[in-house]
Amino acid sequence: xxxxxxxxxxxxxxxxxxxxxxxxxxxxxxxxxxxxxxxxxxxxxxxxxxxxxxxxxxxxxxxxxxxxxxxxxxxxxxxxxxxxxxxxxxxxxxxxxxxxxxxxxxxxxxxxxxxxxxxxxxxxxxxxxxxxxxxxxxxxxxxxxxxxxxxxxxxxxxxxxxxxxxxxxxxxxxxxxxxxxxxxxxxxxxxxxxxxxxxxxxxxxxxxxxxxxxxxxxxxxxxxxxxxxxxxxxxxxxxxxxxxxxxxxxxxxxxxxxxxxxxxxxxxxxxxxxxxxxxxxxxxxxxxxxxxxxxxxxxxxxxxxxxxxxxxxxxxxxxxxxxxxxxxxxxxxxxxxxxxxxxxxxxxxxxxxxx
Amino acid sequence: xxxxxxxxxxxxxxxxxxxxxxxxxxxxxxxxxxxxxxxxxxxxxxxxxxxxxxxxxxxxxxxxxxxxxxxxxxxxxxxxxxxxxxxxxxxxxxxxxxxxxxxxxxxxxxxxxxxxxxxxxxxxxxxxxxxxxxxxxxxxxxxxxxxxxxxxxxxxxxxxxxxxxxxxxxxxxxxxxxxxxxxxxxxxxxxxxxxxxxxxxxxxxxxxxxxxxxxxxxxxxxxxxxxxxxxxxxxxxxxxxxxxxxxxxxxxxxxxxxxxxxxxxxxxxxxxxxxxxxxxxxxxxxxxxxxxxxxxxxxxxxxxxxxxxxxxxxxxxxxxxxxxxxxxxxxxxxxxxxxxxxxxxxxxxxxxxxx
Numbered sequence: 001x002x003x004x005x006x007x008x009x010x011x012x013x014x015x016x017x018x019x020x021x022x023x024x025x026x027x028x029x030x031x032x033x034x035x036x037x038x039x040x041x042x043x044x045x046x047x048x049x050x051x052x053x054x055x056x057x058x059x060x061x062x063x064x065x066x067x068x069x070x071x072x073x074x075x076x077x078x079x080x081x082x083x084x085x086x087x088x089x090x091x092x093x094x095x096x097x098x099x100x101x102x103x104x105x106x107x108x109x110x111x112x113x114x115x116x117x118x119x120x121x122x123x124x125x126x127x128x129x130x131x132x133x134x135x136x137x138x139x140x141x142x143x144x145x146x147x148x149x150x151x152x153x154x155x156x157x158x159x160x161x162x163x164x165x166x167x168x169x170x171x172x173x174x175x176x177x178x179x180x181x182x183x184x185x186x187x188x189x190x191x192x193x194x195x196x197x198x199x200x201x202x203x204x205x206x207x208x209x210x211x212x213x214x215x216x217x218x219x220x221x222x223x224x225x226x227x228x229x230x231x232x233x234x235x236x237x238x239x240x241x242x243x244x245x246x247x248x249x250x251x252x253x254x255x256x257x258x259x260x261x262x263x264x265x266x267x268x269x270x271x272x273x274x275x276x277x278x279x280x281x282x283x284x285x286x287x288x289x290x291x292x293x294x295x296x297x298x299x300x301x302x303x304x305x306x307x308x309x310x311x312x313x314x315x316x317x318x319x320x321x322x323x324x325x326x327x328x329x330x331x332x333x334x335x336x337x338x339x340x341x342x343x344x345x346x347x348x349x350x351x352x353x354x355x
Numbered sequence: 356x357x358x359x360x361x362x363x364x365x366x367x368x369x370x371x372x373x374x375x376x377x378x379x380x381x382x383x384x385x386x387x388x389x390x391x392x393x394x395x396x397x398x399x400x401x402x403x404x405x406x407x408x409x410x411x412x413x414x415x416x417x418x419x420x421x422x423x424x425x426x427x428x429x430x431x432x433x434x435x436x437x438x439x440x441x442x443x444x445x446x447x448x449x450x451x452x453x454x455x456x457x458x459x460x461x462x463x464x465x466x467x468x469x470x471x472x473x474x475x476x477x478x479x480x481x482x483x484x485x486x487x488x489x490x491x492x493x494x495x496x497x498x499x500x501x502x503x504x505x506x507x508x509x510x511x512x513x514x515x516x517x518x519x520x521x522x523x524x525x526x527x528x529x530x531x532x533x534x535x536x537x538x539x540x541x542x543x544x545x546x547x548x549x550x551x552x553x554x555x556x557x558x559x560x561x562x563x564x565x566x567x568x569x570x571x572x573x574x575x576x577x578x579x580x581x582x583x584x585x586x587x588x589x590x591x592x593x594x595x596x597x598x599x600x601x602x603x604x605x606x607x608x609x610x611x612x613x614x615x616x617x618x619x620x621x622x623x624x625x626x627x628x629x630x631x632x633x634x635x636x637x638x639x640x641x642x643x644x645x646x647x648x649x650x651x652x653x654x655x656x657x658x659x660x661x662x663x664x665x666x667x668x669x670x671x672x673x674x675x676x677x678x679x680x681x682x683x684x685x686x687x688x689x690x691x692x693x694x695x696x697x698x699x700x701x702x703x704x705x706x707x708x709x710x
Binding site: 019027030033034038043048051055 | 558
């Protein structure tokens with residue numbers, strides 16, 4: 001074994017001061033303080049004992065309370081006896097009567113007590129099992145806490161568990177969000193914004209094909225469709241559910257008014273797939289989309305309801321052709337776009353045809 | 356030549372992780388690409404230290420294994436690999452310290468020594484970072500164990516800017532500050548230190564403060580130590596947990612003495628850190644501590660209780676001559692560690708292993 005170059009352990013001196021001498025002086029001081037009564041007798045032993053009590057108390061205190069409570073139940077159960085049923089009376093001859101009755105029903109009382117004792121024994125046995133279980137759980141919880149504090153948080157398994165928990169929470173939040181969305185439709189809070197009615201008038205002018213025309217989402221375009229002489233019927237409630245309930249391949253056209261904006265990305269994909277199933281060959285889905293850039297609209301319209309993205313979804317679902325018709329027609333220049341962003345809406349309609 | 360290092364768990368502020376990362380730079384310069392792999396990687400070190408399963412299939416020329424605890428999967432991994440192994444032994448704490456607190460952790464520690472015996476035929480060279488550790492490794496069947504110093508970055512501590520975070524930890528403490536740095540683990544006996552501080556602040560220095568820097572990796576033990584502080588009403592004890600370097604550096608600068616009651620250390624870097632900033636050190640004569648302290652610390656014997664420890668803490672602050680002597684001796688001890696470049700020493704041993 002190679003020897004190190006560190007200072008020798010045996011040569012214990014701090015500079016010119018021998019450590020052993022210093023420590024000896026310190027010990028002498030402690031003895032002096034003890035003799036002078038500064039330190040109470042048993043100070044160090046008490047401190048050590050105190051820590052050991054704490055060390056075991058955390059678990060044992062709780063278990064002890066449980067055990068004490070159960071012991072009391074057991075004690076009372078074992079004390080069941082006919083002799084503890086009083087026969088004294090304040091009235092003349094009352095005690096004689098009570099004692100006579102007690103003698104008469106002694107057999108029955110003893111029978112009841114026997115059954116109660118048997119029941120108490122069974123309860124006590126169950127209680128002992130509970131204490132054992134609690135003790136076992138305590139030690140398991142301790143072990144889990146140690147793992148969390150030690151190395152497990154950094155392990156891949158732990159990361160996967162955390163990820164699984166997060167996904168479960170996301171699913172739960174989406175479920176809540178889905179319920180909230182239904183209430184929005186049912187309350188009919190959706191209303192046309194400036195430009196919407198004109199755009200829907202243009203939509204209505206495109207005479208849909210054969211087959212039923214269905215309107216999903218906001219119902220305010222109904223009057224416009226009526227005025228255009230279109231025979232339509234509403235898809236009421238949650239559009240996802242309503243479209244799913246349509247007979248497959250029968251709809252001539254499905255008109256979506258303010259449907260995409262409040263949907264989650266996952267629901268948008270599901271809706272487009274269900275529309276593909278619901279629409280007849282040659283049928284169309286007309287989607288009204290609010291200006292995704294407008295900052296003054298007070299709506300949460302983001303990239304997921306941008307006409308380009310919605311077009312992409314329809315194409316992926318098998319619709320072709322898929323056209324985007326911007327309000328005012330044609331692509332706007334940079335200046336017009338900036339004005340749209342700052343001052344108002346520039347909305348679009350996505351027209352997707354099922355081949 | 357390709358040399359990779361393996362540690363069981365890699366975490367920020369961990370001495371062995373820091374050592375491996377410091378050595379990695381030296382290896383990269385001397386031998387080209389070199390990585391550090393770990394069974395458990397703290398998220399903050401993702402990309403710096405890689406998961407063990409990412410070790411390339413192609414054999415390296417040498418794997419350097421830093422031993423700190425038992426980990427069956429790491430031992431299995433090393434046994435299955437074709438490369439020769441060099442062991443760097445940082446010590447495995449005896450499991451006896453942990454049996455009352457965590458049977459699982461104690462089992463891991465006991466397993467660690469067994470795994471070292473199993474690995475012995477695969478190991479081409481073994482080094483330890485203290486003479487004490489070398490003797491332990493020899494007892495496990497290893498021959499010719501060399502002693503090479505840990506890569507302690509004292510300059511980083513000395514040069515770290517003061518960001519005021521240490522003062523926040525010390526808020527409310529007006530008297531001398533006693534500092535302990537180390538995980539709150541049973542073998543380091545922070546419980547005994549709290550008892551000593553109770554005597555110190557009750558009978559000798561009422562305004563004194565105690566700061567115990569380090570994570571509590573054993574939940575039940577850590578909770579018990581904190582509970583002891585509460586029940587003894589020690590309002591001047593602080594548990595800041597593991598702290599970043601600027602806070603640690605600030606605490607070392609602001610402290611009046613470093614004190615540890617540890618009963619087992621493979622090296623004990625904080626003693627060297629404390630001496631490097633001129634703090635007197637109070638410790639106990641256990642394991643590698645006398646070697647590391649190099650005769651510059653006030654070392655108490657195993658039989659000295661908390662009253663003697665309190666007296667020692669008081670003396671190294673109140674006795675100006677003793678303090679000055681200890682500070683000077685401490686600087687000389689630090690010089691013995693800084694005289695040798697630990698990275699050069701390590702690379703020399705890598706050459707031996709490769710030969």
